[in-house]
Amino acid sequence: MRKSILLLSSVLLTIITLSCEKEVVKEIQQKPIDYVDPFIGTGGIVHTFPGATIPFSMIQLSPDTDTKGWDHCSGYHYNDSTIKGFSHTHLSGTGWSDLGDILIMPTVGDIQLESGPQDQPDLGWRSRFSHDEEIAEPGFYEVNLKDYGITAALTAGQRVGFHKYTFPATDSANIIIDPTNLIFGEVLETQISTDDPTEIVGYCKSNGWGGKRYVYFIIKFTKPYDKFQISRNGKISSHLKVKDKDVKGFATFKVGENDPIEVKVAISAVSLDGARKNLLSEGHNSFALAVQHAQEQWSEVLNKFSIDGGTEEQKRIFYTGIYHNFIAPNLSMDVDGKYVAMGKKLEADGFTNYSNFSTWDTFRATKPLISFLTPNYSADFVESLISRHRDAKEHLPLWELAGFDNTCMIGYPSVPVIYEAMQKDVKGIDVNEALAAMDDIAHFNKISSSDGDGGLNEYIKLGYVPAHIPKNVSKTLEYAYEDWVIAQVAQKAGNKKLYEKYMQRAQNFTNLYHPEKKTFWPRKSNGQWFGDIEMDQWEPLQKHWISGNKWAYDYFVPQAISQFIEMKGGKDAFAADLDTLFSQELDMKGEEHVDISGFIGSYAHGDEPGHANAYLYNFAGQPWKTQAMIRRIMDEMYSDKPDGMINNEDCGQMSAWYVFSAMGFYPVCPGDKQYIIGSPLFDRVSMQVSNGKTFTVEAKNQSDKNVYIQAASLNGKDLDRSYITQEEIMAGGILKFVMGPEPNKNWGTDVNDIPKSPIQ
Structure with a gap:
């Protein structure tokens, strides 16, 4: 009997041990979605938002900490400590903005008619919050509104925003509806009405970066309100249908402890009928099912990639980069096919x-x-x-x-x-x-x-x-x-x-x-060259180059780089010119354009026109310089912190540069089928392309020191050229690199191994 007990104890101990080991393995083996951090880019001047969306959705349901000023192009800045509410449309990473449509804010207690200023939240309905009580994942956002003890959770469908508010027990749980909320835009007219204690409808007409536009909305509560009030221009109205420039709605509920209210908000640019159809098309999901559906859609995209090696930070930057590339453009059509474009209603x-x-x-x-x-x-x-x-x-x-x-x-x-x-x-x-x-x-x-x-x-x-x-x-x-x-x-x-x-x-x-100057230069309409320009001042440069960034446009001829190299005096002269670009520091006077940032020498990674420049050494037969510079840019210009990019993320472009570069190749001339090889960041990265095949890049011995390609092969055959083709990527297979700490100046340097631009 004693032996049986000991044997049983041993078996149980083994089971428990194995179970614990499985849990450890489960924790270690994170899924791609686990590496995405929507807070990356919400600080600095990157201008991303942390809220809930799905790939290319009409809905980007996110907290607004403020809606005015350069820091708030996305409605949210990581340095802020108060939230004014949750609106349904946002731009990701842009340098100007609009949207922020149809704000919802839960509160407790007496009704406040305005949100109040950011630095004095007690003057309005704003609430303080802490990043320690804030969660952001693909398709899900949650925060504790400290002033009210409310847990606010958000998720999104294609055309519907889903809210879940968990209040403390109270007779005065309020849900505020503010259609006047806009990021940078001007409100022209708003309307709110209700004749059903579970439904609010209305619209906002506005003017801004998105032109003159309507956003119609329908809001459904999972329980009826006990009281509903509408304010007009700062005063409570006696009516339940009000139209004016400044109209807001206030629904009040009685709730018990842990008795959440779920809210569904559908929008349309076309009509209220369109908003209702949009709601019905996906409005039957519970909040939990909506979260599940949203994260399944993100996993479908993110699981197209798998990574071995690299640091945890690099993985977070990479997968968050994929995430950022699937936020915009946005669905702009009702479920019945109707949409608005160029001022016209179309189908x-x-x-x-x-x-x-x-x-x-x-x-x-x-x-x-x-x-x-x-x-x-x-x-x-x-x-x-x-x-x-x-x-x-x-x-x-x-x-x-x-x-x-x-x-x-x-x-x-x-x-x-x-x-x-x-x-x-x-x-x-x-x-x-x-x-x-x-x-x-x-x-x-x-x-x-x-x-x-x-x-x-x-x-x-x-x-x-x-x-x-x-x-x-x-x-x-x-x-x-x-x-x-x-x-x-x-x-x-x-x-x-x-x-x-x-x-x-x-x-x-x-x-x-x-x-004579061996550079692009302004020319007068009579054919004469423009005179001298003070090259150490930003203002005169901005008259002739976007953002004044002459150094990016000095090389912007993606269709004819080979021809341009000859114009510059040949490959050695061109490579020396690039050396100067990446080594000669600027000593500029005057106000620097906000888009120019992230300097390495005269190169500014924060401005898109120069994004291919580091890859141009390949065309000059010196690919090892591309390899070193690409790794330097990835290391210096990106992090997994809230200010993790050097400038506006710009609807995916800053992230796309990193994603391609981390895989080891980049589209220098979009539309050309050549992809120029750089320096792969991971031991192994696989990408499932659209035909179902998988293209894998392996980098033996790669590290932060071993950034130089020693040798390469494609599907088992030696690869000496410093580019691959679209057809090779789409065919699937394995691109292998052997990496080392010193340049191999024989790889990718032969005239037959150098990429050639479409125009020779």
Whole structure:
């Protein structure tokens, strides 16, 4: 009997030990979603938000700590200590903003009619909060509102925001509805009404970066309110349907301890009927099911990658980077297919409409990454853009927000977004419709809201944008690249005449190359070169280059780098020029543009036009310098802290640069099928591409010291060239590197192993 007891004890001990070991293994083996930290980018001037959303959703349900000033482009800043409420639409990482639509705030006690100032929360309904009592995960956000003892939890569907508020036991649990809340925008009119104690409806008409627009809303509570009041311009009204510039609603409930109220909010840009249909399309889920569904959708995206090696911080940066790339653009269509674009009410036929296109930032790496992973989204993005010309009878947008082209930035950056998807054989794109939209925008001069006259008419006439037009050098270079893109689409369409025309225009960058200065330089409309410019002052540079960032645009000829190298005096001279870029510190006077930051020498990683520059050494036959610089940028410009990027995240582009670079390659010329090799960050990273195949990069001996490629192979065969192709990535397989602490100056240096640009 004693032996039996001892044996049983031994068995139980073994079971318990194994169980504990399994728990330890479970803790160690984190899933990709566990590495995402939505707080990365909520500090500094990165301008991301921590709240709940799903991939490309209409809803970005997030706390607003304030809605005015540069720090609050996303409505939230990590340095703040009070929350004014939770609104349903936000931009991720932009340098200007709008949205922040339909704010909801739970409180306890007497009704306050205004949110109050950030630094004096007791003057309004604001609440203090602590990051120690705040959780942010993909698809889920939770915070304790300290002033009220309320736990607020949020999640999101495609068109519905889900709230769960757990109050202390009270007869005065309030849920405030504030349609006047906007980030930077101007309220024109609001309305709230109710005739059902579980439902509130209304709208806000506003004007801002997204133009004049309506947001209709319907709000459903899981329990009826006991009392509802509406304020008009700061005073309580006796009516339950009120329309004015400043209208807010206040629902009051009796609740017991741990008796949560769930709230569902559906929105529409089209109509109240559209909002109701949107609610019904996903409004039956409980909060718990909505969280589960949201996180399943994020896992579907994030699980396309797996990583071995690297630090925990690097993994967090990488997976959060994937997350940031799947926030924008945003669904901009009701469930019945109706949407608003270019001031018109339209109905989608055969595609899902999206808006919030930061194309000038994201054509560089974000859209190529998305096309690799989820071509179904890319198809809808492209159709949405083309529909502005085909259906709305307007022009391709520069920067479209809420269906409105706010014409921010320069060029016609929708063009490479469309072509890049075509190059990856994304289905459903009509090449002739795409060409028609591109040819149209390449002849329509837009006045940029940020950078003045587009100068397109002069560009067509002279072959360059003349010096008297703002940002003339930057505009000329971007037009020339985008003209190359249009030429490729014309070739696909079999239109030889347009192909030749745009290939000629693609050479226009040569018209601003000053042979004596050996750099791009402003030129007057009479053909004469502009005079000297004080190169140690920001203000004169900003007249000719975006943000004054001349050093980024000195190399922006992605379609013709090989030709440009010869113009600069050959490979050695070009590499020496790059050496100067990355080593010569700037000593500037005057106010520095906020977008220029993250300096290594004269290179500023915080401004997108230069994002390919570190990869250009490969074209000059010195790839080891690319390898060292890429690793330096990843180490110095990114972290897993709230201020974890050097500037605005810009709807995914800053993150996309890191994601591609960590994998070991980058799209220097979006639309070209070459991907230029850098220095892989992980021992092993796998990416499942859209056809279901897996492309894996292995880096033997890689470390923070071993950043140089000693040898490489692709699917078992030696690889001596410093680039791979789109076809090789899409075919799946294994790209292997052997890394070391010293450069191998024989790898990737032969003339046959150097990447060549589309224009030689």
